[in-house]
Structures are given as C-alpha cells and as structure tokens.
Amino acid sequence: MIELRRLHHVALAVDDLDAASRRWTLEFGLLVSETGPDRALLVCDDGAPAVELLTDGREPGLDHVAWELSRDCRLEDARAHLDGIGVANEEVDGGLRLNDLEGNELHLLPYAEPGSRLVPHARPAGNLAVGHPRRLGHVNFLTGRIHDQVRFYGEALGMRLTDWLGDGGAWLRLSYEHHEMALVDKGYSHFHHLAFDVVDIGQMRAALDHLGRHGRWLGWGPTRHGVGGNIASYVRIVEEACFVELYCDMEKIAADHEPRIWPDDRYSSNTWGPLPPRSYFRFDQAAIDSERASLEMLGQPLDDVPGAPR
C-alpha cells in the first residue's frame, strides 16, 4: 500500500544560491531553516517545509517534488507498492526517488513526527517574520499525457481524483483539500506552479503589494476558480521558470466524494471573469516579454513561434 500525508517541498535548481535564498525569503516571507554549500531549505513556518533551493548543475527550474508518506505507510511499504506495479525507484538519503511518466522527479520521504502538534498560532514564533504564507499547498504541471499521468498519480502514489475540467485538466487530492496536485493538458510537459496557502484575500493583497514592489507581476488573477473554489493569484518567477500561486478559501472535499466533470468553459476557470492570457501557459522569452508589457490585453496577440507550445 501507499499513502501520502502531504506535499513536503518543491525543490528548485537555481543559478546562485545566495541570491535565490535572498529573493525567496524577502519576496515571499519564507525562512531559511537549513543551509549547506549547495542547498538551502526554506520554510513557511516551523513545521512547514516549502522550498528547497539547489545548485546541482541542472538548469534553473524544477528539480523535484517531495511528498511525505503517511504515519502508517513505511518507506518499505511504499517501495514494495512501487516494485509491485513496476515503477522504477531507488533509495536516496533515506527516501525514495522515482520519476513520473514525463520524467518529473519525485521524492517520497518517510513520515517525520513534527516538533509540535499544536496549531501554528499556539507555538512560539522563533525567527519567523510576520506575513509568511501558512504552508505549501499544491503543485501544478502542464502535461502532454494527461490521462496517463492521472492514472500514474492514482496508481503509483495513491492520489484520489477530485475533478476533471472537460478532459483538459485534472485535480487530485490526498484527503480533504480539493487538490494537492493538478495537471493541465497543454500538449507539452512543464512544471507550472507551486502554491502557497494564505489566510485570506487580505493577506493576499498585502503579499501582492509587496511582490509588486519587488518587480513581480501577475500572470493571471486574482481569480475565483470554479474548479477548486480557491481565490488565486499567479506571480511569474522568471528565474526558476515557474509561477507562484497565492491562494485561499479552497473547497473542502467529503470522504465519499464522487469525481465531477466540469464544463470546460470560462466560468469553471474563473467565476469572476477573465481567462488567462496565452502567455500564462508558456515560459519562453516571447511569452514573458508579452506578459510583462500586457500586450495581449492591449490587443496584440502572442505569436506562435515554431516549436512553441500552443
């Protein structure tokens, strides 16, 4: 058997470890909890790992996504499950390393007893600054193999299907949150975003003001998603080729939930209005430049470039 407890962290390969640590802490209110010559672990709160920054020779961008196993699922159980269904894996640093069907690297970490089981506001603040996100909540990937990937994440990692958007998007959960993982069919594979849970739209407002002062901009949002119900804002991170989503007010899912198929329309994406610009699904320079200058909103379409994703 296999059962995941939570999304543990997203590891990003970076160009310059010091500069990246400084950016991620200053801009998002994260705290450095561990550092080494080629890695830094940043946390949202003392019990909430979030982002690992690595200089391991890879191109800047996603390095891996790490999931923590449930208390009752030992590493040996997870390994036997993966071996039993023929998913290659290897043990590294006390965890398991494997790849999904599009080569995205995944780590499975054993359950770790938290330092405190009390809610965060009942624990000492330590070195935390005010305004940090509560936790890393979910990840989202663009994919060219959505049906295969949905099957993989269900069979290999035990995720449960919450919703489909037509057959172009799928949302998967571990327990009662609407999703910890999402896949969007864009005809190619790329990490799209990591998402921080903020308390409410008031905290989101303060965070977006702060990010604007750091030169960040929104690729899309604020939105109110039909699917998932979360209020969400997507900030472009050029350096690590992804977005950060800040979200709140996500739908909670009952234990006996039946997966739904939402119509693939504007309302399912954003009950408040606009669909994302085309640049939102791209990470090439033309898309970034177009988005930075809001050219699509000014009526100047983003050209297809040969070989570029749709």
Ligand SMILES: [Fe+2]
């Ligand atoms: Fe998201």
